Amino acid sequence: MHREQIHRGRVTLGFLAAGLVMSMPAMAGDDFQLHLDPLVLEVLETDVDTDSSKFEEYQDLGSGFRLPRLKIEGFDSAGERHLSFLGQRLGREDARYQMSYGVSGRYKIDLDYRKIPHRFGNQGTFLWNSTGPGRLEIADPTQAFLQGEIEARQGNGAIDFDFLNGLIAPFIQSAQQVDIALRRDRTTAKIDFGTLGRFSWGLEYGHENRKGNRAYGGSFGFGNVTEILEPIDYDTTEVQLGGEWNGSKGGVQFGYRYSRFENQISTLIWDNPFRATDSTDGRAYLAPGGASIGGSSLGFADLAPDNESSQLYLSARGHFAGWWTHGSASYGVMEQDDPLLPYTLNTSIVGVDPFTGATFDPTDPASLPTSNADTEVNVLTVNASAGRKFGDGWQLTLRGRYYDYDNQSSRIELPGYVRYHAVWEEIPRITVPYAYSRQEVGAELAKHFGRSSRLAVGYKLKTWDREFRETEESDEDIIRLSFDTRPHPKVKLNASYEVTDRTVDNYDTEAQEFSFLLPEGANNQPGLRKYAQAARETDGLRLGIQLFPHEAWNIDVGVSHMDEDYDESELGLIADEVVQLSAEVGYTPGERLTFFVFGHRSDRDTLQRSRQSGGTVSTDPDDNWQATFEEVTDTWGLGLRAQISERSELDISGNWSRSDGLVDLFTTPAGTPSSATDIDNYEDIELFALRARIDFEITDSARAGLSYRYEDFTLDRFILQGLLPYLPGATLLAADEGDYQASVIGVDLRLSF
DSSP, X not given: OOHHXXXXXXXXXXXXXXXXXXXXXXXXXXXXXXXXXXXXXXXXXXXXXXXXXXXXXXXXOOSEEEEEEEEXXXXXXXXOEEEEEEEEEETSXXXXXXXXXXXXXXXXXXXXXXXXXXXXXXXXXXXXEEEETTEEEOOHHHHHHHHHHXXXXXXXXXXXXXXXXXXXXXXXXXXXXXEEXXXXXEEEEEEEEOTTSXXXXXXXXXXXXXXXXXXXXXXXXXXXXXXXXXXXXXXXXXXXXXXXXXXXXXXXXXXXXXXXXXXXXXXXXXXXXXXXXXXXXXXXXXXXXXXXXXXXXXXXXXXXXXXXXEEEEEEEEEEETTEEEEEEEEEEEEEEOOXXXXXXXXXXXXXXXXXXXXXXXXXXXXXXXXXXXXXXXXXXXXXXXXXXXXXXXXXXXXXXXXXXXXXXXXXXXXXXEEETTTEEEOOOEEOOOOEEEEEEEEEEEEEEETTTEEEEEEEXXXXXXXXXSSXXXXXXXXXXXXXXXXXXXXXXXXXXXXXXXXXXXXXOTTGGGGGBSSOOOOOSOTTEEOTTTSOEEEEEEEEEEXXXXXXXXXXXXXXXXXXXXXXXXXXXXXXXXXXXXXXEEEEEEETTEEEEEEEEEEEEEEEEEXXXXXXXXXXXXXXXXXXXXXXXXXXXXXXXXXEEETTEEEEEEEEEEEEEEXXXXXXXXXXXXXXXXXXXXXXXXXXXXXXXXXXXXXXXXXXXXXXXXXXXXXXXXXXGTTOOSEETTEEOOOOBOSOEEEEEEEEEEEEOO
C-alpha cells in the first residue's frame, strides 16, 4: 500500500465525516440535540512469533493506538429527524465509517465507507522490479549473464536443476522481499424517498477500488514457471435506481442496475530470468534444459478487461381468490470489447497460416483476425410461485424458474497460437462462446395437523440445455419429504429426506473439438465424465431437535447425511459422501450469567478415479489409479459472560477448529505407474483461539476495559513442504502464510456523553 495515499484518504474522510456531522443539525433546526455515546479509546500491544500473513489476513491488530468505536447520535424534539455517525476501528487498515440522516416518512440518507485488507503472504522472494504499471523487469546485465552461462553450458554438461539452482542462487539470496497484499476501499451511498408511504423510491451508488498485488502464475514453458506479482488497481462502480409500490393486496418492485469495471493495469509484461534475447525452436517450450535453451525474453498476459453490465428487474406479489402469488423477472446485458493483444512478444517467431502458407509477424496486433474481443452475454431470469390453503389444513405451493445465459459473443478464428511464448503452433483454433439455459418446475403439498405439526412432500424437475459442452441436455428429478412438529412446548423436531436422479441424453467426449478449426482427435479418456454433467443419484437426510428443559436452558442437536453416487462414470468423480453432526447448549439463568458451548463435525469421503496416459491415450484398465479423500473438520467452542460485581463484567470465549485431510492413492501393480504414495497431510489446519475481557464501571459515563486475545495456528499442507524460492522448473514467491502464535493485550476507555 502507498502510505501517503492511505493517510490522505483518512484525513479526507475525517474532514468529510466531521463536516456532515456538523452541517446536518443545522439543516434540522436549532432543537436538534447531539450526544456522543460511546467514544472508545484503546491501546494494543501485539506479539506475533512469525511473519505469517494469516493472523492479520483480513484485519489490523498491530500494536498502537486506535478508536474501536465512536458513535454520535442526534434527534429533534419531535422525534422526526434522526442523525447517526458510527466509526469503527478508526485509524486502522480495517476501519469503517457509517452515517445516516433522515426525516421520518420522507427520506433517509445512508453513507458507508469501509476498508478491507487482504494479506495473502509476507516476505516473498521476488527477482523482478516494478518499473511501471504492469511492467516487471530484471536488470539486463543479470539476464545476459544467466543466458550466457546457460549457452556456455550447452554441450559441455547437463542443464539440470543442480546447475540452474547454483546459477540463480546468488540472485535469489539478494532478491527483494515483498508482502503480497491488497486493500479494498468500498464506498456506498443510498437515498430512500417516501419510506413510509405506499410508493417509495431509492437510489444507491457504490464504488470499490482494489489496490495492491497478488500472486500470478506465469510461465515460459514446462521447465520455467515464473510465479510473479499481479499488480492490482481497478475500480468497480455500481448504480441502482428502484421503486416500490405497496397496496392492500399486493405490491410491485422495479428498477435498473448498472455496473462498470475499470482496470487501470490491463496488461502484465515480465522478463524471462534465463533469456535476454528472443529465440525459438520446435522444443523451446521445454527450455532451459537439454532439449532447448530457447524462448522469449518477455512474457505477457492480458489481465481482467474493462467491462460493464446493465439490468432491468421487476417483481410483484399479490393475493386473489384465495391464492398468494409472487413473480420476478430480470434481463441483463454483460459486455466487454477490450483490445486484443498480439500472439506473442517473441520477435524471433514467424506466424504461418496453415490454410494459405502465408507468413506474418505475430508481434503485430494488426496480424490478428480482429482487433477487439466483441463479447456480449444476455441473461434472462424469471421466477414464479403461487400457493393456497384448502380443506382441513392442506396447502399447495407451485414454483417455477427459468434462467437463460445467452452468449452472443463472436466466434473468432485464429490460424494458430504461440505456446508458452516460445513456439508457433500451426494449429488453427476458434473461440467457443459457451451458453446454457436452465428450467425448474416444482410443487409441494403440505398437511398441517394438530396445533404445531406439518408434513410435506415436494417434487422438482431441473432441465439443462447447453451449447458447446459434452452434454447438450440433462434432467434431474428431485423428491423431498419433510416433517416438522412440536409435540410438547419444550420439544421441537424437524426432519427431511431428499432423493435426486440426474440423467443425461448423451455424453460427447469429443466436445473439445469445438475449439479447433481442423479435427485434432480427442485426447480425453472416453470414460471420463465431468461431475457437473454426469449422471448422478443422491440421497440426503437431515434431522434436528431443539429442547427447552428449563427456561434457562436450550439445547440444539442436528445431524445430516448426503451421499452422491456417479455410478455411470467410469472415470472422474465416482462418489462423494458427507456426514455432519452439530450440537449447541445454552444456559442463561438470569441477567448476570450466560454460558454456551457448541460443536460441529463434518466427515467427508470422496472417491475419484482416472487413468494414467502418456502422449497416447491409454486404453488399458491396469493404468487406472484412484484417490480416496478423507476430510474431517471439527469446530468446537464455548463462551461465558458474567457480571462478577455491581461494577464489573467478565466475558470469556474460546474456540478450536481442525481440518484433517488425507489422500489414499491406489494403482494396480501391473499398471503405469505401478505404485503410489499416500498423502497424510493433504490439508491439515488447526486453530486455537482464546478471548477474554473484563470491564470496570468507573462512573455512570465511563468504563475501563482490559482484553486479551491468543491464537495458535498451524498449517501442514503437502504442497508447501520444502517450498523454496527456486525449485525444479519453477521460480516461486514462497511467501509466509503458515504457522503463528499471536497474543494481543488491549486497554480501553469507554466514554458516554
